Amino acid sequence: MPTAAERAVAAFRAGFGREPTLRARAPGRVNLIGEHVDYSDGFVLPLAIDRAVVVAAAPGATSALRAHVADLAERDSFDAAAPFQAAAGWRDYVRGVAAVLREAGIAVPPADLAIAGDVPRGGGLSSSAALEVAVARALLALAGASLDPLELARLCRRAEVEKVGVACGIMDQCASILGREGFAILLDCRSLAVRPIPMPAEAVLVVSDSGTRRSLQSSAFNQRFRECAEASALLGVAALRDVPFGALDRLLPSLPEPLRRRTRHVVQEIARTLQTAAALEQGDLAAVGRFMNGSHQGLRDDYEVSTPELDALVAAARAQPGVHGSRMSGGGFGGCIISLVSRDTLEGFAERVAEQYRGVTGREAKSFAVRPSAGADVDAL
Ligand code: GLA
Numbered sequence: 001m002p003t004a005a006e007r008a009v010a011a012f013r014a015g016f017g018r019e020p021t022l023r024a025r026a027p028g029r030v031n032l033i034g035e036h037v038d039y040s041d042g043f044v045l046p047l048a049i050d051r052a053v054v055v056a057a058a059p060g061a062t063s064a065l066r067a068h069v070a071d072l073a074e075r076d077s078f079d080a081a082a083p084f085q086a087a088a089g090w091r092d093y094v095r096g097v098a099a100v101l102r103e104a105g106i107a108v109p110p111a112d113l114a115i116a117g118d119v120p121r122g123g124g125l126s127s128s129a130a131l132e133v134a135v136a137r138a139l140l141a142l143a144g145a146s147l148d149p150l151e152l153a154r155l156c157r158r159a160e161v162e163k164v165g166v167a168c169g170i171m172d173q174c175a176s177i178l179g180r181e182g183f184a185i186l187l188d189c190r191s192l193a194v195r196p197i198p199m200p201a202e203a204v205l206v207v208s209d210s211g212t213r214r215s216l217q218s219s220a221f222n223q224r225f226r227e228c229a230e231a232s233a234l235l236g237v238a239a240l241r242d243v244p245f246g247a248l249d250r251l252l253p254s255l256p257e258p259l260r261r262r263t264r265h266v267v268q269e270i271a272r273t274l275q276t277a278a279a280l281e282q283g284d285l286a287a288v289g290r291f292m293n294g295s296h297q298g299l300r301d302d303y304e305v306s307t308p309e310l311d312a313l314v315a316a317a318r319a320q321p322g323v324h325g326s327r328m329s330g331g332g333f334g335g336c337i338i339s340l341v342s343r344d345t346l347e348g349f350a351e352r353v354a355e356q357y358r359g360v361t362g363r364e365a366k367s368f369a370v371r372p373s374a375g376a377d378v379d380a381l
Contacts, residue, residue, distance in 0.1 A: 004054045004118045007380070011070030012114035017380070019112065020056035028119035028126045028327050029175035030182050030207060030338050032288075033295050034273035038169025041190040041241035042270040045277055047170055047199065048179020049207075049370040053130040054115035057138040067094045070116040080110045084163050088205045090115075095127060096133045096163030097361075100155045106145050109360040110292035113138060114177055122213045124330025128164075128177075129172030132156040133376045141378045143264050149177045149375075150192050167225035168331075179375035186277045190241060197277050199372045201357035203285055205322065206341050206354055208317060208367040210309045212334035221331055226305065228266060231259040240266040252358050258304070260320040265302035269295060289325025289340055293318070296327035296337075305332030309361055313347030315363070316356035321345045 002010070002185060005023060011021040027048040033046030034253040060066065065080040070092055074093040084094055084099035091153070092154050094113070102108045113135065133156050153173040162174075174187050174194075183196040199205075232240050232256060240263055243251060248267055252260050272291045279287035296314055300306040310328045314337050317326040322345025329338040341349055350367035357365040 004052060007070050007116035008056040008114050008332055011068055011116055012058070015068040015075070015114055016066070016112045018058065018173055019160045021058040022056075022138065022378055022380050023055065024055045024137035024141065024376065024378045026130045026137065026176045027031070027054045027179055027373050028130045029172060029179070029337075030125060030205060030370055031171065031175075032205070032338070033059045033269070033276045033291055033320045033327070034171070034297055035269060035295055035327075035329070036224060036305065037266050037269050038171040038189040039167065039225055039238035039243075039272070040232070040270075042266065043273045044187050044189060045121055045184050045197065045273050046173050046175035046187070047184040047205075047372040048375050049125065050371070050373045051117075051125065053115065053119060053127065053134040053136045055118040055138040056114045057142060058112050059142055060112050063100055064293075065094075065108070065109050065111050067113040067115060070114060075174045078285050081107050083311070086163070090131065092164045093137050094158065095130050096159035097132050097137060097156060099163055100159045101136060101139055101143075104155055106140065106143050108139055109142050111139060111142050120209055120336070122335065123209055124328070124335030125207065126176060126330070126334070128160065129156065132159055133176045135326070137378050139377050150174070153192075155179050155227060167222045175375075177375045179373055181374045182372050184280070185370060186273075190239070195277070197280050200280065200283060202284060202343055202345055203352060204343050205342050205372075206317075206339045206346070206349060206367050206369050207329070207336050208313055208339065208350075208363055208365050209336045210307075210313050210357075210368075211332060212307065212309045212364050214333035220305070220333070222374045224262065224305065227259055227262045227325045233254055234259065235263070241270060243267050245271045246350045248358070254336045261302035267296040268299055285324045285340065289323070292325030292327045292338075292340060299332060307332070307334055309334070309363065310337055313353070313357050316353045316360070319326040320349055
């Protein structure tokens with residue numbers, strides 16, 4: 001099976017009849033914990049994974065920016081210098097990134113791009129952030145420009161919020177850009193301060209894909225974003241991050257439902273994230289697992305972004321030997337879960353989880369281990 005990088009280069013040759021001059025790679029991510037708190041200025045603990053979107057690119061022969069997605073056999077072509085015009089699906093991410101770079105004063109050149117990847121699409125592993133970052137890195141390299149990594153993350157997020165129309169936070173873009181081999185990234189989503197936290201060698205993070213999908217736009221994602229803003233306005237704080245954990249019991253009764261439950265999840269999840277980072281540093285994997293399980297409960301009951309399939313998959317994973325903890329990962333409403341599994345019990349995990357999940361839902365689940373990996377990069381070819 002050719003790698004994503006090989007497929008991107010092959011697609012470039014086939015689509016444009018010449019050789020690409022560079023290749024940009026941006027990884028997907030899993031979030032160990034800190035779910036649905038980035039847009040409340042909270043703390044998150046994601047890691048970049050060994051699956052990525054790759055863009056093979058070269059300066060354009062015409063005034064157009066042309067893009068070709070190898071895996072979908074779909075194309076787009078638009079004027080590199082014109083204002084953003086919405087298209088649909090993946091095209092808006094490419095067009096959106098070109099637009100925000102231009103708005104930031106970068107002379108986005110005409111270019112040819114071929115895109116391939118092995119991040120499952122729409123599965124909660126940030127295929128969209130990986131696409132944004134890979135396209136941005138390719139266009140910046142072709143423009144002979146560079147940006148500070150956090151500025152790059154902000155611009156890619158802006159493409160998603162302002163051009164695509166998903167009110168996402170900044171976690172995914174930061175994880176794809178700042179990832180570090182062997183480490184998770186403790187990110188303060190207010191200051192964007194980063195602390196790398198080493199991942200333990202004796203445990204493996206396993207992703208299990210529920211086989212169900214719901215896009216962020218069509219889900220209640222934007223509604224959750226608004227609910228958090230409403231709750232913080234009622235509580236008189238800039239963001240839910242500013243609600244102290246110790247004041248929860250006193251403050252919650254003043255909020256109407258569902259804002260009360262949403263707030264409880266966010267405040268508790270931020271505390272769990274900081275506790276998880278500390279537990280990882282102390283090598284206390286049992287505690288990490290308990291926090292992961294608590295996170296899933298909050299997402300299911302208070303934040304209401306889980307689904308019966310995700311709950312069944314989490315239950316199947318937790319029933320296996322050597323599993324410290326398991327939770328849905330990413331935006332929710334379908335997609336993937338992650339489990340922290342002892343390395344010495346990994347064998348047969350995927351098959352056993354699939355069997356139990358099939359018995360409950362009649363669906364197929366695919367599990368695969370992920371490695372904490374380096375963030376985005378560009379190679380000249
Ligand atoms: C999506 C968004 C992120 C974050 C997660 C939930 O992945 O893009 O910004 O809000 O959902 O934690």
